[in-house]
Amino acid sequence: MSPKYLERVAQAFCFAAKPVRFIPFSSGHINNTFFVDCGEGNPQYILQRINTGIFQNPGQLMFNIKEISLHIARKVADEGGDPSRRSRTVIATNYGGDFYVDPDGGCWRAFLEIENVVSYDFTDDPQILYQSAAAFGRFLKQLSDYPADALYETIANFHDTRGRLAVLKEAVRRDKMSRAAEMQREIDFVLKRAGDLSYITDGIADGRLLLRVTHNDAKLSNVLMDKDTGEGICVIDLDTVMPGSLLYDFGETVRFGASTAKEDAVSLDGVELSLSKYEVIVRGFMGELRDVITKEEAASLPMGAYLMTLETGIRFLTDYLVGDAYYQTRYPAHNRDRARNQLKLAADMEQKLEQMRQIAVSVYFHKKGAGPLA
Ligand code: GN1
Numbered sequence: 535m536s537p538k539y540l541e542r543v544a545q546a547f548c549f550a551a552k553p554v555r556f557i558p559f560s561s562g563h564i565n566n567t568f569f570v571d572c573g574e575g576n577p578q579y580i581l582q583r584i585n586t587g588i589f590q591n592p593g594q595l596m597f598n599i600k601e602i603s604l605h606i607a608r609k610v611a612d613e614g615g616d617p618s619r620r621s622r623t624v625i626a627t628n629y630g631g632d633f634y635v636d637p638d639g640g641c642w643r644a645f646l647e648i649e650n651v652v653s654y655d656f657t658d659d660p661q662i663l664y665q666s667a668a669a670f671g672r673f674l675k676q677l678s679d680y681p682a683d684a685l686y687e688t689i690a691n692f693h694d695t696r697g698r699l700a701v702l703k704e705a706v707r708r709d710k711m712s713r714a715a716e717m718q719r720e721i722d723f724v725l726k727r728a729g730d731l732s733y734i735t736d737g738i739a740d741g742r743l744l745l746r747v748t749h750n751d752a753k754l755s756n757v758l759m760d761k762d763t764g765e766g767i768c769v770i771d772l773d774t775v776m777p778g779s780l781l782y783d784f785g786e787t788v789r790f791g792a793s794t795a796k797e798d799a800v801s802l803d804g805v806e807l808s809l810s811k812y813e814v815i816v817r818g819f820m821g822e823l824r825d826v827i828t829k830e831e832a833a834s835l836p837m838g839a840y841l842m843t844l845e846t847g848i849r850f851l852t853d854y855l856v857g858d859a860y861y862q863t864r865y866p867a868h869n870r871d872r873a874r875n876q877l878k879l880a881a882d883m884e885q886k887l888e889q890m891r892q893i894a895v896s897v898y899f900h901k902k903g904a905g906p907l908a
């Protein structure tokens with residue numbers, strides 16, 4: 535996308551000044567993101583082309599994002615905080631809408647940039663991990679009184695782990711790229727675990743687990759941290775905010791944050807669940823949610839982490855088999871390596887589920903006091 539092209543797109547938005555340059559961001563796997571520099575002393579913006587192959591209804595997507603951002607902004611303001619730093623501000627288009635379709639059909643939106651912040655793709659620093667977990671905990675708390683059924687499902691059956699297995703099976707059956715033989719071990723690994731995959735969806739269906747407003751992509755890299763204080767001040771990447779389980783967000787935070795390696799590290803020897811990182815995340819998450827989390831949710835936290843990891847492995851594996859249709863990849867076998875990494879992490883968690891449960895239980899009781907944990 536040339537600067538000229540981006541300039542024309544930017545003209546559709548109510549920016550306070552004319553952009554002087556556009557700087558591409560590379561960390562997401564789905565949308566195309568640019569930092570819009572409007573020159574010294576002016577507000578800065580984020581311009582994003584929405585992947586409409588994945589998010590097929592941008593109107594519904596932007597409705598969700600605006601609604602929940604305003605809800606959070608109101609809470610922040612009530613507590614005397616700065617909503618422009620602690621919530622996402624959607625920038626209107628000149629036509630009064632919240633997204634713009636360019637003449638080629640590209641679908642764009644813009645946010646106010648939050649300045650003096652940093653985000654991380656990986657960390658071994660417990661303070662940073664704690665802040666990321668606390669930020670997602672706070673996000674869930676702020677939205678705990680927002681009616682989940684008032685939001686659209688931006689991607690149908692997004693965390694239906696069992697459904698993800700069905701899609702994988704179909705990809706194996708077709709074997710479009712003739713890659714199934716190479717991935718037989720990984721495919722067998724997943725098939726053996728079919729019985730575990732509906733733990734959360736069944737829990738929601740039978741009322742054991744609550745349906746809440748959840749982020750659903752709760753990765754460390756989706757938290758902006760204040761450069762001066764280190765506090766996790768704003769959760770970003772709100773595309774998948776929709777009805778879900780708190781276990782999805784806890785699980786994603788652990789999957790991404792508590793591994794000893796990045797999610798695409800190739801050397802599997804280095805991929806393990808760090809129990810000390812896990813404990814930091816439990817503490818950060820539970821610290822914010824002590825009055826919100828139910829006993830059943832607290833008891834199921836380890837399953838949340840395990841299932842989100844398994845599910846991500848299934849998704850990368852499926853995408854490798856179908857020829858890399860969904861995730862952006864940086865080299866031909868990127869999805870293969872990501873899949874192996876995530877399934878290795880899931881296998882390691884399996885060995886540690888009891889220790890993970892002990893940690894969750896002890897932190898929960900420390901915060902809550904008495905009573906048996908389901
Ligand atoms: C995608 O948007 P991004 O790149 O942070 C994906 C998540 C996966 C993640 C794996 C909409 O997230 O579900 O967990 O990659 N988002 C979507 O890192 O599919």
Ligand code: MG
Nearest residue numbers: 564751771773
């Ligand atoms: Mg995302």
